[in-house]
Amino acid sequence: MTWIVQNLWLIPMLPLAAAGVIAVNKQRQRKLAATLAIGSMGLAFLLSLCAFSATLLHHGGNGAFREVAGFNWLQFGGQWLQISWVLDPLTAIMLVMVSFVSLLIFIFSVGYMAHDENFMRFFCFLSLFAAAMLGVVIANNLLLFFICWELVGLTSYLLIGFWYHKPSAAAAAKKAFITTRIGDLGLLLGMVWLYAETGTLNFYTTNGLGCLEQSALAAMVTHMTAAGMAVSTAIGLLIFLGAVGKSGQLPLHVWLPDAMEGPTPVSALIHAATMVAAGVFLVARVYPLMAAGAVPVEHGAPVTTALTVVTWIGALTAIFAASIAVAQNDIKRILAYSTVSQLGYMMLGLGVGGVAVGMFHLITHAFFKALLFLGSGSVIHGCHEEQDVRKMGGLRKFMPVTFAVYAIGMLALAGFPLFFSGFWSKDEILHSAHGWPVSHIPFLLGCAGALLTAFYMTRQVALVFFGKYRGGVRESAAHSQSHGTIKPSSHEDSHAEPHESPAVMTVPLVILAVFAVVLGFVGTPAWPWFDGFLKGEPAAFNFARLTESGTLGLMLASAVIVFTGLSLGWWLYGKRLRKTVEEPDVLQVAQPAVFRLLENKYFVDEIYDATIVRFNAWAAQACDFLDRWIWGGAVLLVAWVTLGLSRFYRFTDDFVVNLGFDTGCETLREGGDELSKWHSGRVQTYLRVIGVALVVLVLFLIWGHKS
Amino acid sequence: MTPLQGCLLVSALLFAIGLAGAVTRRNAILALVGIELMLNAANLNFIAFWRYGPHPEALSGMMIVIFSISIAAAEAAVGLALIIAIYRHYRTVNLDEIKDLKG
Numbered sequence A: 001m002t003w004i005v006q007n008l009w010l011i012p013m014l015p016l017a018a019a020g021v022i023a024v025n026k027q028r029q030r031k032l033a034a035t036l037a038i039g040s041m042g043l044a045f046l047l048s049l050c051a052f053s054a055t056l057l058h059h060g061g062n063g064a065f066r067e068v069a070g071f072n073w074l075q076f077g078g079q080w081l082q083i084s085w086v087l088d089p090l091t092a093i094m095l096v097m098v099s100f101v102s103l104l105i106f107i108f109s110v111g112y113m114a115h116d117e118n119f120m121r122f123f124c125f126l127s128l129f130a131a132a133m134l135g136v137v138i139a140n141n142l143l144l145f146f147i148c149w150e151l152v153g154l155t156s157y158l159l160i161g162f163w164y165h166k167p168s169a170a171a172a173a174k175k176a177f178i179t180t181r182i183g184d185l186g187l188l189l190g191m192v193w194l195y196a197e198t199g200t201l202n203f204y205t206t207n208g209l210g211c212l213e214q215s216a217l218a219a220m221v222t223h224m225t226a227a228g229m230a231v232s233t234a235i236g237l238l239i240f241l242g243a244v245g246k247s248g249q250l251p252l253h254v255w256l257p258d259a260m261e262g263p264t265p266v267s268a269l270i271h272a273a274t275m276v277a278a279g280v281f282l283v284a285r286v287y288p289l290m291a292a293g294a295v296p297v298e299h300g301a302p303v304t305t306a307l308t309v310v311t312w313i314g315a316l317t318a319i320f321a322a323s324i325a326v327a328q329n330d331i332k333r334i335l336a337y338s339t340v341s342q343l344g345y346m347m348l349g350l351g352v353g354g355v356a357v358g359m360f361h362l363i364t365h366a367f368f369k370a371l372l373f374l375g376s377g378s379v380i381h382g383c384h385e386e387q388d389v390r391k392m393g394g395l396r397k398f399m400p401v402t403f404a405v406y407a408i409g410m411l412a413l414a415g416f417p418l419f420f421s422g423f424w425s426k427d428e429i430l431h432s433a434h435g436w437p438v439s440h441i442p443f444l445l446g447c448a449g450a451l452l453t454a455f456y457m458t459r460q461v462a463l464v465f466f467g468k469y470r471g472g473v474r475e476s477a478a479h480s481q482s483h484g485t486i487k488p489s490s491h492e493d494s495h496a497e498p499h500e501s502p503a504v505m506t507v508p509l510v511i512l513a514v515f516a517v518v519l520g521f522v523g524t525p526a527w528p529w530f531d532g533f534l535k536g537e538p539a540a541f542n543f544a545r546l547t548e549s550g551t552l553g554l555m556l557a558s559a560v561i562v563f564t565g566l567s568l569g570w571w572l573y574g575k576r577l578r579k580t581v582e583e584p585d586v587l588q589v590a591q592p593a594v595f596r597l598l599e600n601k602y603f604v605d606e607i608y609d610a611t612i613v614r615f616n617a618w619a620a621q622a623c624d625f626l627d628r629w630i631w632g633g634a635v636l637l638v639a640w641v642t643l644g645l646s647r648f649y650r651f652t653d654d655f656v657v658n659l660g661f662d663t664g665c666e667t668l669r670e671g672g673d674e675l676s677k678w679h680s681g682r683v684q685t686y687l688r689v690i691g692v693a694l695v696v697l698v699l700f701l702i703w704g705h706k707s
Numbered sequence B: 001m002t003p004l005q006g007c008l009l010v011s012a013l014l015f016a017i018g019l020a021g022a023v024t025r026r027n028a029i030l031a032l033v034g035i036e037l038m039l040n041a042a043n044l045n046f047i048a049f050w051r052y053g054p055h056p057e058a059l060s061g062m063m064i065v066i067f068s069i070s071i072a073a074a075e076a077a078v079g080l081a082l083i084i085a086i087y088r089h090y091r092t093v094n095l096d097e098i099k100d101l102k103g
Helices: A010-024 A030-058 A089-112 A119-138 A142-163 A167-198 A214-222 A231-246 A255-261 A264-273 A275-285 A305-325 A331-353 A355-382 A400-414 A421-434 A441-465 A473-483 A489-496 A503-522 A529-535 A548-574 A586-590 A592-599 A601-677 A683-706 B003-024 B028-051 B060-090
Strands: A067-076 A079-087
Touching: A010 A030, A010 A089, A010 A119, A030 A079, A030 A089, A030 A119, A079 A089, A079 A119, A079 A142, A089 A119, A089 A264, A089 A275, A089 A355, A089 A503, A089 A529, A119 A142, A119 A264, A119 A275, A142 A167, A142 A231, A142 A255, A142 A264, A142 A275, A167 A214, A167 A231, A167 A255, A214 A231, A231 A275, A231 A305, A255 A264, A255 A331, A264 A275, A264 A331, A264 A355, A275 A331, A275 A355, A305 A331, A305 A441, A305 A601, A331 A355, A331 A421, A331 A441, A355 A400, A355 A421, A355 A503, A355 A529, A400 A421, A400 A441, A400 A503, A400 A548, A421 A441, A421 A503, A421 A548, A441 A548, A548 A586, A586 A592, A592 A601, A683 B003, B003 B028, B028 B060
Parallel strands: none
Antiparallel strands: A067 A079
């Protein structure tokens, strides 16, 4: 066993230690906090690279590289609960992605949060998050996985509510926590059920007895639940519920857009690149369970009930969220819905194409979405905390670097052909969906989603970076009017204008942009290295594969879709540039009803408010009533009865028992008084009594005998 | 009247005189004298019952009386000592004034 597997635990432990040290330090030591967080992350990244290279060295051998290590944690009945971790290609690739993206975002945060008072707290939470996320990635059993998963949820809560003095942020944090809790309940149930079925929580073990290995899976497939469903399917669906909550899939997606209340680096790190991908990663991790019991197919991914559910949820989420993103005006919300939509793609990819397809999109998406979010952070920072795209515009001139990298991210997300990673990963998903034997609808939904993605990204870029700067105009005019003669307005104008972000923010952006481009080339149909890496098969470069089985045709089709989306967006938003802030949206003019529906996110929040939240409030009130009047009444009744009884006891004590006792005592004392008169102390009186008694005795003896 | 009856009569008389003296005298010493008289009346009874009883040859009555007299002597000594102690304490031997022993 290689040393890196033994010491894999160091990777999450380093940021965790950093978080601990930051937490106990004083609030002013910003430099220390940033150094610790970034340093620990850098070390974790280096170790991740070591782990990655260990898997690379093994790559090309027979089968996938997989080694586990761990220790016994606590005894549980006759068995030991173990904490163990695994190093396989899936872990390695996620480790590198998470630690690298985290590292860049940490560096970016130094610039973004420079003026925030709670700089230390922010880095403490960020480090804790990174630790938990890396823990999720290396976990080899559901126990460690669940612990880290919940820690991830906790840090997400803490970071969304980082600016807790804003009521909207506090509410969003609560919403995120509670919504994901619904999914986590499913995960917990699935976990417990899995333990009951297989007697182990380890995914893989050295002796082949892990719950994702052949013997356990075979047993679970044959067991049936009450509804005629295989146990493996039921457990898979429960675990998928956890993934739905964490990855913001329909119908639990509502928390993710609201989570944008947090600081932008948080949105980038947690709610775009890594945490939300944890759900996808979970499905990828338990993929053997999901795929268990499938009818063997010649090529392509297996089809099971669980995977079909994953596919449908993913496809529906992809189109649903993409359509909402079209009508949003908050720069971060557009990206948030885009994230939800892309997560749907990943789920779709997992469902129709297996681990490699979904994970490839996860990795590429992590880079370009982190890039987009950090880019939007840079924009927001440059525009003085303005998030409304209607009040931006023309930033191309003010922020050239940001514009360049943002454009790369946008093209990658839209899936611009050949040169951007998003194209390859999305194309692979669409390709797999096309070959899915069950239904063609997910494929069509995916294509429509791709069209919408290209469209709304073009809209966003056109609104933000082209035309004239619309923000600050009115404000600065009003400003100079009020100050008018006192100050020349030139100084204020320069202040109100957007500015490029410092290097500490742009350098990570540039690095991410590079990866957003080049990452695509590890998973092209001609050279499916990524696919082979995960499966443990050598990948050969074969140009001919581009043309076989309709691959080229599909690539052309998706390119056409993307171009349609881009040009449609450009035609609607780029050609006729928005002049003022108040001007209604082009779509709003054309289709007011549809636009309103989309702008209000299909009224999902309102529906939840009207049904679940109201039901919950009603149930809470019912419980309150029960508590207050029924149970409380019973308690009060008992109290009153006790009180009444005690009063009665006191009465009898005072007036019956005490009275009798007192009388007895009085009588005794009086008797004593009487008797004590006989005890005069005069010796001669006593003698007299004795004499009289003697005489009486004698007389009695004399006459008593006679009679 | 048999000699025994005569003796008993004398002894009863003596006892009555002693009792009267012990009960009526205010002076503690005189009350003690009365008690001694009663004791001697009892001794006289012992002698009489022994002398005129069924076994006058055995000296049992004599023995009891001598024993009784010696106890009386000791008792008189204790009694007088008590009286002296009482006198030292109360500066009087008037029995009516000595009543602190009551409860």
